[in-house]
Amino acid sequence: MTARIPRRDLLARAYLDILTDREGASGKAMLRSGDPDDPIEQLLTDLSPGAEAGGKASIRADLAATAILVARSIEAVDGLTRDLRRGGPVVTLTTHAAELVAPVKHVLKNCAFGNDAVVKDIGSFADNYGRPVLLVARDGTAADHKPDRGNDVVGSALHQGAPVVGVAADPERHLPRDLLRSCEHSLSLGQLDATAIALTIEAVTGSAPAAKIDEELVRAADVWDLPLAVRPDTTPEKCVELLEKIIRNKTIFVHRGPALEDLAGYGEVFQIGINLVADLKEYKAGRLKWEAIENTALLVAGLPGTGKTQLAAAVAKSAGIPLVSASIAEFNSAQYLSGTLSRIKAVFEQARRLKPCVLLIDEIDGVGDRATMSDEHKLYWTQILNFLLEQMSGVGDVSGVGEGRTGVVVIATSNWPDRVDPALRRAGRLDRTVVIEPPDTESLVLIFRYHLGPDLLKDVDLTPAALAATGGTGADAQSWVRRSKARARREQRDLVLDDLLRQIRSGREGLPEGLRRVVALHEAGHLVIGVGLGVFEPRAVSVFDEGGATRIDVIRAATQTEGGIENFITMLLSGRAAEEVVLGKAERTAGGGAGGPESDFGRATNAAIDLELQLGFGALGVAQFSQRASEMLLHDPEMLALVKRRIDRLYRRACELVSANQAAIGAVSDRLDCAGYLDRKAIDDVLKDHPFDAAIPGPTIDKTKEA
Ligand code: ADP
Secondary structure, three states, X not given: OOOOOOHHHHHHHHXXXXXXXXXXXXXXXXXXXXXXXXXXXXXXXXXXXXXXXXXOOOOOHHHHHHHHHHHHHHHOOOOHHHHHHHOOOEEEEEOOOHHHHHHHHHHHHHHOOOOOEEEEOHHHOOOOXXXXXXXXXXXXXXXXXXOOOOHHHHHHHXXXXXXXXXXXXXXXXXXXXXXXXXXXXXXXXXXXXXXXXHHHHHHHHOXXXXXOOOHHHHHHOOHHHHHXXXXXXXXXXXXXXXXXXXXXXXXXXXXXXXXXXXXXXXXXXXXXXXXXXXXXXXXXXXXXXXXXXXXXXXXXXXXXXXOHHHHHHHHHHHHOOOEEEEXXXXXXXXXXXXXXXXXXXXXXXXXXXXXXXXXXXXXXXXXXXXXXXXXXXXXXXXXXXXXXXXXXXXXXXXXXXXXXXXXXXXXXXXXXXXXXXXXXXOOOOOOEEEEEOXXXXXXXXHHHHHHHOOOOOOOOOOHHHHHHOOOOOHHHHHHHHHHHHHHHHHOOOOOXXXXXXXXXXXXXXXXXXXXXXXXXXXHHHHHHHXXXXXXXXXXXXXXXXXXXXXXXXXXXXXXXXXXXXXXXXXXXXXXXXXXXXXXXXXXXXXXXXXXXXXXXXXXXXXXXXXXXXXXOOEOOEOOOOOHHHHHHHOOOHHHHHHHHHXXXXXXXXXHHHHHHOHHHHHHHHHHHHHHOEEEHHHHHHHHHOOOOOOOOOOXXXXXXXXX
């Protein structure tokens, strides 16, 4: 007794036979039901010229797979197989990638319309053939692949009752408008699945694989992967093995980089990533609904090299899901607008197929902000942007499942988030922007450790390198490590910390010793007085090659009153005050507090002006002046005198506080000078031995101003 073949692929088998025959190969007929009375079997015999030569079939695997997918989509519509051969149906067939348009055309032309058909495209269609068929295949690569081209030919084909079939990855944009308007059957090419691959292998090698093919890998297979693995001279089992290897090696599955848990330097973004990973794992396990995931579309911003791309890959790796990568530059490398659009579409298609997955769109600001564009550019970009938006919202989902973007986490990156078109950032699209700040000292230590690995500079404190690298990014750290490793290797010796320092500084001097002491003292002044007055919680304080920094979290509640704001100003002035009180006027530095609105003095002065003119704490009472009015008022010597008086008073107060707390400031600055870096714990350790001396009770309000 012969086993019955599932009816579903009978048409596919017939197509494979025809193609094998037409390719001139010595093909054997594909397995059929074996029942001569079966009406489908009769139809197949009719369709196929029926080469029964035995031996191995040898059409290319990609063509075979395309034939299977085309046959399946035709077979799915009742009566269409016959109608294409005998009647005049109007059909569109959407492929999931532009690359498939040509092979689909080839399959249809050779297999779908029967032996008596004369199949022509727009350019060569004429009405003087026996049984004309209009087959319009457009992949968007030619200038005339547009809705307004070819409608007249469609009209005459319809008039003759000829079958009219349009094939495109993006029918709306590429096929003649009238073809779509008269279309009776809108088909979509299905995705490869395990049975289609097994049948492809059978078509190419002559026998089907016995082993089952991993479904998850199958979802990542593209038709054009098949010829690499499925070849006539290979056993079916070997084909499967090769194919699995090829697919596994695709970048989407190769998580070469680090997992998220192994990374540092992402500040607050780290936790967002960790939460996302946890949610994705729950979703994958079926315990969480997609809608319940907090962020499924992120815009990750940050300077170049802060690890934005790496973050997306690390999320995918940690969640154990594929990563699909794309960038606007890549989309744009196509020659025509239509090429760009079909690339975008293909990437979203792939992502939808691989869900759950992470779709990375690098440098999304490449789309630009239309507000700042010339009209000519605007038109071009608007089309790209609209298409991207459509894809992102899932409207362009041709899978027919209607699930939109479900299962696809979009992570877009940008060095310039301000340049990203607001439409992309609206709710439902990239509705959450997270910023990766350049890493702080602690993070730089961890990033250096990550790139050095566990064995190089083992047990060496990397803080000096991190301090020298202040302001640098993860990408900088990686390249410094790489270069210092190369140098040590060239000189055939072990890597030492100095190698790293030398690379980081690359000829630049560290702070001269005397200046370093002044900088340490300056930062100690801010720290001790700021903590003492309750202005901030310290995070860390450091001295590095370009100066010093005290990282703080301002205590908002304590800095909202007039007294609180004055405390804040006092803290800002305590850096310079510490230099002056401890070392004397001659040793004061220009770098510490002066220079620009973001300097200590700049911020202190602005706060003092705000107290006078904006916040209602000044001589003018509860008035608030516009920017312009404030600027004019500041030309008034009396107003300037008010600001100066307040600053002077607070500077005196800073000096008094510094004098009263000189021991604490000295202890902090000594340790800072020595170590270069104190974290919160080290700060607390020093300060607990030196209780704050408030010198004079509370902030004093200057009564003279009320006079
Ligand atoms: P971006 O996309 O922000 O320009 P990338 O993600 O391309 O940056 O990072 C470039 C390289 O810098 C990464 O391959 C990685 O080696 C390194 N890098 C960046 N940030 C970090 C980090 N936080 N920890 C470790 N390496 C990092």
